[in-house]
Each structure stands twice: as C-alpha cells, then as structure tokens.
Amino acid sequence: MDTRSTGIRELRAQLTDAVRRAAAGERTVVTRSGRPVAQLGPLDADAPALERLIGSGAVLPPRRTSEWRAPDPVPVWAGVRVDQVLRELRG
Template sequence: MKLKAIGQRELRNDNAEIMRRVEAGEGFVVTRNNKPVAQLLPYRPEAPSRPPLRDVQVLFGTLPPVDADRWEADRNAADEVFGADDPLEDPWQR
C-alpha cells in the first residue's frame, strides 16, 4: 500500500474526508514540519496469539494414548499403497 504524506494541518482541517479514505483502504503518513510523525492506516484486527505452552500441554494430556502396534500396522499398510517415505532417506541417492 502506497502511503500519501499529509500535513498535521490537513489532517485537522479535512479529518472527515481523510477518515473516509482510510476506511476505503487508503493510508497516510502524517507529517509535522515536513517530518513524518505517524501513520494512519485502515484497521486490521490482530491475529489471535498462540496459547501458552502449559495450556497446550494440558490439552495434549487429555488425548487418548497411542497404540504403537496399530500405528505401525497402519503405516506399513500405507507404505504398501504409496511406497516408503523415510524422511531421512535421500531419494536422489538411489
């Protein structure tokens, strides 16, 4: 987004028009004595922050245990269909 420079006086005198333009997606750099002092940008809600690790650990603690034999059988069955996918194997070394 290209920001247009506007003076503090222009912001004060034309604030309703400038706010409409910001609402429409335009952005401005506000200057005082030809020096940038602020940015006026459309509002974008912040992305939700990550939960604390302890909360994630509690959540994982409520999951059922993994049946290792069943997991291995499922993995072998998938390898029969799709081929082995060892992440440590370099396919270019074959």
C-alpha cells in the first residue's frame, strides 16, 4: 500500500485527487506545521456500519422514518424580495 504525506494547504487544493487516490487504496498522511495529524485512506473492510455507530451513540438515528419527499415547488416572481415571499408563505 502506497503512502504519501501532504500539508493541509496542499490537501485543500488537491482534495479531489487525494480522495481519488484513497479510493484506489493509497493513504495520505496530513501534516500541520510538519507534524502528522490525520490520515486519509480507503475504507477498511471492517469500517463501522451505521447501526453500530447509532448503537455506540456516535451517530444519532434519523427522526424521519418515512421516505423523504421534496416539498412542492413554490412559484416566485422576479423582482420580489425573498423575505416578502417567506412572510407570505408563513402567513
């Protein structure tokens, strides 16, 4: 497995490439002021499942149990301020 080291500023500039390399199996050690502070790499086979994360309290379960539906679109006319539209919608 390949490993490379990069600073935070460089990682920000090349995040897409770093994630692509992680998906391909490469680990990137992130440094701050030359000291390693984190790593970006591929998910391990034993990465935590959502149910285990919820059970351990690391993640809160979703409050909505039904499937999410996007709300109906609201027509907005050109030239109308957003605060006026919200006030009208909210009653």
